[in-house]
Amino acid sequence: MTKLQWIVILSAVGLFFLLYFGCNTKPEKQQQLEKTRALQAESTDISVLLKNAKESLSSSQNGRIFLLEQELAQLEADSARIDQLKKISGAWFELGQPAIAGYYAQEIADLAGTEESWAIAGTTYTICVQQSTEPRVRDYCSGRAVRSFENAISINPDQMSHQVNLALVYTENPPPDNPMRGILMLRELNDAQPNNVLVMNTLARLAIKTGQIDRAIQRLERSLELEPDNQNTICLLATAYGNAGPDYASRAAALAAKCDAQ
Numbered sequence: 001m002t003k004l005q006w007i008v009i010l011s012a013v014g015l016f017f018l019l020y021f022g023c024n025t026k027p028e029k030q031q032q033l034e035k036t037r038a039l040q041a042e043s044t045d046i047s048v049l050l051k052n053a054k055e056s057l058s059s060s061q062n063g064r065i066f067l068l069e070q071e072l073a074q075l076e077a078d079s080a081r082i083d084q085l086k087k088i089s090g091a092w093f094e095l096g097q098p099a100i101a102g103y104y105a106q107e108i109a110d111l112a113g114t115e116e117s118w119a120i121a122g123t124t125y126t127i128c129v130q131q132s133t134e135p136r137v138r139d140y141c142s143g144r145a146v147r148s149f150e151n152a153i154s155i156n157p158d159q160m161s162h163q164v165n166l167a168l169v170y171t172e173n174p175p176p177d178n179p180m181r182g183i184l185m186l187r188e189l190n191d192a193q194p195n196n197v198l199v200m201n202t203l204a205r206l207a208i209k210t211g212q213i214d215r216a217i218q219r220l221e222r223s224l225e226l227e228p229d230n231q232n233t234i235c236l237l238a239t240a241y242g243n244a245g246p247d248y249a250s251r252a253a254a255l256a257a258k259c260d261a262q
Contacts, residue, residue: 044136046103053097061095078111085111089124098128099141106148115155115162122148122165129172142173163189164202171206197223201232208240216240235259 072084089104102124109117125145149166170182200219207216220237241252
């Protein structure tokens with residue numbers, strides 16, 4: 001080949017490597033999703049969790065799990081596997097292992113691909129985040145809860161509960177690089193739908209947790225105006241009044257009684 005041909009070829013190769021490695025041609029939204037997943041790299045895996053959990057079980061409990069797993073291995077149809085996975089997930093949840101229950105709930109969602117199944121998986125993982133005291137387990141469950149709720153949202157973007165639950169995952173286990181992410185997400189939802197009772201109640205619950213009682217009462221009183229029979233609002237407002245001092249004692253008692261009665 002002539003010198004000019006070699007120059008053209010080398011230039012083309014150089015341009016390829018520049019575009020492939022030097023320039024990010026992915027859409028911004030995809031870049032953000034991949035960044036989120038990278039930041040949430042799992043600090044443990046299901047094999048480790050299963051091993052540790054099984055070591056803590058009694059022989060009868062291990063026998064129960066073994067039989068459920070053996071039955072699952074013999075099934076091929078998705079519908080049958082989903083039913084069996086529900087039994088396994090439920091068994092692990094009863095045994096106080098929400099991380100493993102969440103894993104099997106996620107297996108169900110992978111097969112079913114429904115909004116509801118992903119929401120259940122996300123909720124199960126969120127319970128793990130709330131209950132676990134081990135950072136590696138909390139991180140594992142947090143990352144998978146986020147994925148599950150993002151999948152539910154992708155199926156039904158208008159369902160507010162999925163977006164609220166996603167924000168709650170971030171409030172329960174804040175990302176080190178963005179500790180206010182969950183709160184900011186909830187505030188954005190509140191700005192978009194200022195009369196949404198679910199969002200107001202969620203913000204009020206967090207306000208109670210952080211000692212912002214007046215702010216919580218303000219939100220909950222508005223929620224009660226909008227939905228007078230909302231059980232969650234009634235119980236939360238009883239708690240808020242109970243933490244607001246003696247001037248609110250009678251209101252707290254009345255709402256607490258109404259909360260218990262329902």
